[in-house]
Amino acid sequence: MITDIELENRIGVLSPARSFQLNISSPSNIALERVGGFTYLEGAIIIRITKNTFKAFSYVCTHNGCILGYDKNTNALVCPCQCGIYDLEGNVIRGMPVKPLRQFTVQREGDVLTITDNYGDNTDICNETKW
Numbered sequence: 001m002i003t004d005i006e007l008e009n010r011i012g013v014l015s016p017a018r019s020f021q022l023n024i025s026s027p028s029n030i031a032l033e034r035v036g037g038f039t040y041l042e043g044a045i046i047i048r049i050t051k052n053t054f055k056a057f058s059y060v061c062t063h064n065g066c067i068l069g070y071d072k073n074t075n076a077l078v079c080p081c082q083c084g085i086y087d088l089e090g091n092v093i094r095g096m097p098v099k100p101l102r103q104f105t106v107q108r109e110g111d112v113l114t115i116t117d118n119y120g121d122n123t124d125i126c127n128e129t130k131w
């Protein structure tokens with residue numbers, strides 16, 4: 001099982017900025033044009049859940065650090081390594097992970113999404129001195 005420090009190091013790519021933007025109409029983000037599409041950026045998996053709803057999570061499985069994907073048929077984040085499955089709130093619903101997935105806030109203004117990591121306030125894996 002991945003340690004808290006290892007996990008933090010893998011998902012710490014958002015720090016120190018803890019926020020980034022992406023334009024969903026950019027050719028590099030073409031996967032986000034359709035519902036069910038997803039992309040990876042800055043340590044996050046960004047998913048278009050519905051026409052107007054986007055979600056973002058750390059793409060690192062909390063069990064052993066594999067990179068997660070999104071299954072639009074089950075509306076779940078899935079780990080290809082040991083079949084860990086998370087719901088769209090980041091809760092573990094099946095498999096080896098015991099910790100929830102780190103979720104980021106997504107704000108949309110036009111075609112621009114702002115992804116922000118607000119995790120520093122309420123997590124046991126966050127070491128404030130590293131931010």
Ligand code: FES
Nearest residue numbers: 061063064079084
């Ligand atoms: S790394 Fe084991 S379930 Fe994801």
